[in-house]
Amino acid sequence: MSLLSRYLEGAGIPTVILGSAWDIVEYCGVPRFLYTDFPLGNPCGQPGDSSMQADIVARALSLLETATAPGRIVETPYVFTGTTPWRDRYLEINDENREMLRQKGEARRAERARLRAEGKVRTE
C-alpha cells in the first residue's frame, strides 16, 4: 500500500494511509500516514468500538488538510484492548513451533513449484 500511495501522489492525487505497520510504512516513505498502535487487522480501530473507529477515520482525513510536507506521520492515542501480549506473540518463533515452521516452509515451496508448473501464478 505504501508503493501505491507514492504512485498515486506522484500522479497528482493526495493520499493518506491509515494503518498499524509503522516500521514498514516509515521505511518505505509515504506522503501521509495515520498510525495506530494496534495488531494488524483492525487499522480503523478496536472491533466493536464505533466511536474510536469514527474518530480514527476522521483523523486520517484531517491529515490530508494539515500535512504540508511529505513524510508526515501522526499517531492516534488509542491502546488496543486484548488479553494477549500481542506485540511479542506476533510471528514469534520458539521451541514449540520451530519444527512446524520448517515443515511449513518446505510445504510452501513445494506448493509454489506445483502452481508454477501448472501456470497458476501471475507472470506479468
Added chain:
Amino acid sequence: MKDTNLPVPYMERTRQFYEAQGFTKAYAWAHFDDIPFTPLEKPLADCRLGYVTTASTYARAATDARFVDSGSMSSPPERLYGDDLSWDREATHMNDRSSYFPVGYLNAMVADGRVGGLADRFHCIPTEYSQRRTLESDAPEILRRLNEDQIDIALLVPL
C-alpha cells in the same frame, strides 16, 4: 522482550519468520529517499474520496494469484476477506467490518458535509511479493480506475 509500547518491528520479525521456514533470501523492503507529495488544493467538503484496501471481495488462499478488484461503496459487501494476508489472527479478528472497512463512517462524513462525496466503488490492491508487479501493473490499474471514478483524494487502508 517486554510487551512495551514501542511499535512492533515487523520487518525484522518477518525476516526471522521466513528464515525459520527455510527461505534463504531475505525480503528487501521498499525504501526510497524521496517522497512525492501533492497538497490538498481544495476543501475536503468539495472532494470526492476513493477508497483502497488490501483486503479482497472474496475468500482466497495464500497461494492463489491476486488481481486488482473493485466493489460497490453504495451497497457494500457485508465483509471483506484477508485470509491470504498477514495479520494478527491470535490477537484480533475481522468480524467487525468497520474495524477495517469504514464505509459507514465515510458515508456519515459525506452526510455531515465534511467530505464532498464518495466514489461509487472501492478498490482492492493485491499484496504482492514483487514490488515491480505492484508498481508496473497494479498501481497503474488502481490509478486508472480512480481516474474513472473522478476522485480528488484517496484513503488507503492496509490490513
